[in-house]
Amino acid sequence: MEDAGKKAVTEGVDCKIPVTEAWIRKHRLLYDGATRHPFIRSIRDGSVDFTSFKRWLGQDYIFVRSFVPFAASTLVKSSKESGDGLDMEVILGGMASLNDEINWFKNEASKFHVSLTSVVPQKPNIKYCRFLENLTSSEVEYPVAISVFWAIEVVYQESFAHCLEEGNMIPEELQATCERWGNEGFGTYCKTLREIADRCLQKASPEVISKAEVAFLSVLEYEVDFWNMSVGEA
Numbered sequence: 001m002e003d004a005g006k007k008a009v010t011e012g013v014d015c016k017i018p019v020t021e022a023w024i025r026k027h028r029l030l031y032d033g034a035t036r037h038p039f040i041r042s043i044r045d046g047s048v049d050f051t052s053f054k055r056w057l058g059q060d061y062i063f064v065r066s067f068v069p070f071a072a073s074t075l076v077k078s079s080k081e082s083g084d085g086l087d088m089e090v091i092l093g094g095m096a097s098l099n100d101e102i103n104w105f106k107n108e109a110s111k112f113h114v115s116l117t118s119v120v121p122q123k124p125n126i127k128y129c130r131f132l133e134n135l136t137s138s139e140v141e142y143p144v145a146i147s148v149f150w151a152i153e154v155v156y157q158e159s160f161a162h163c164l165e166e167g168n169m170i171p172e173e174l175q176a177t178c179e180r181w182g183n184e185g186f187g188t189y190c191k192t193l194r195e196i197a198d199r200c201l202q203k204a205s206p207e208v209i210s211k212a213e214v215a216f217l218s219v220l221e222y223e224v225d226f227w228n229m230s231v232g233e234a
């Protein structure tokens with residue numbers, strides 16, 4: 001009986017267990033590595049090194065700019081594949097908040113005296129951006145793209161929401177950063193993206209589900225590398 005339950009979890013085909021939940025359970029260590037990185041913990045406990053924070057700020061600005069074409073390509077896929085058009089509206093809203101994110105980075109960079117025009121993208125960032133660029137192809141299936149979209153957003157949401165949990169000692173200067181991704185509205189948005197991903201994955205072929213899982217794992221690995229780069233370990 002217990003084995004039958006486990007099988008359903010690992011394959012993620014039982015309607016009772018959404019595919020994304022099955023993935024998170026199966027890859028818990030890596031998921032926690034991406035969402036509870038030492039850099040994030042250092043923001044939460046106040047021991048963060050501001051040089052690392054500024055490095056992250058500059059590199060993430062570059063990343064967010066390359067996230068936009070990927071988001072646009074996912075929007076196109078959603079417009080073709082989601083029946084009621086509601087997915088497209090959610091992604092469109094996400095793109096609007098990416099626009100705010102870009103402006104937010106510009107403001108923060110000026111506060112922290114980071115010159116965004118002189119930031120040189122580092123290897124982990126270049127690799128992550130290249131991964132996203134490859135996913136913009138029309139040959140990449142919508143369930144794969146939307147799973148990646150969700151995974152990228154949820155890593156930041158979970159990380160910064162963790163920073164905000166009770167007992168935090170976030171430096172005053174970084175409070176706004178944590179609220180940007182850790183706020184309730186962003187949490188709801190990520191939940192909606194996850195529901196869209198699960199609905200698409202539920203209808204997808206085993207081959208596409210497996211491609212999406214590989215892409216999900218890649219996101220987690222790239223996110224860990226990205227945090228490592230920020231603390232100067234890449």
Ligand SMILES: Cc1ncc(CN)c(N)n1
Nearest residue numbers: 060063064152153156226
């Ligand atoms: C690396 C990374 N991952 C996710 C996010 C959230 N949009 C971001 N800004 N940067």
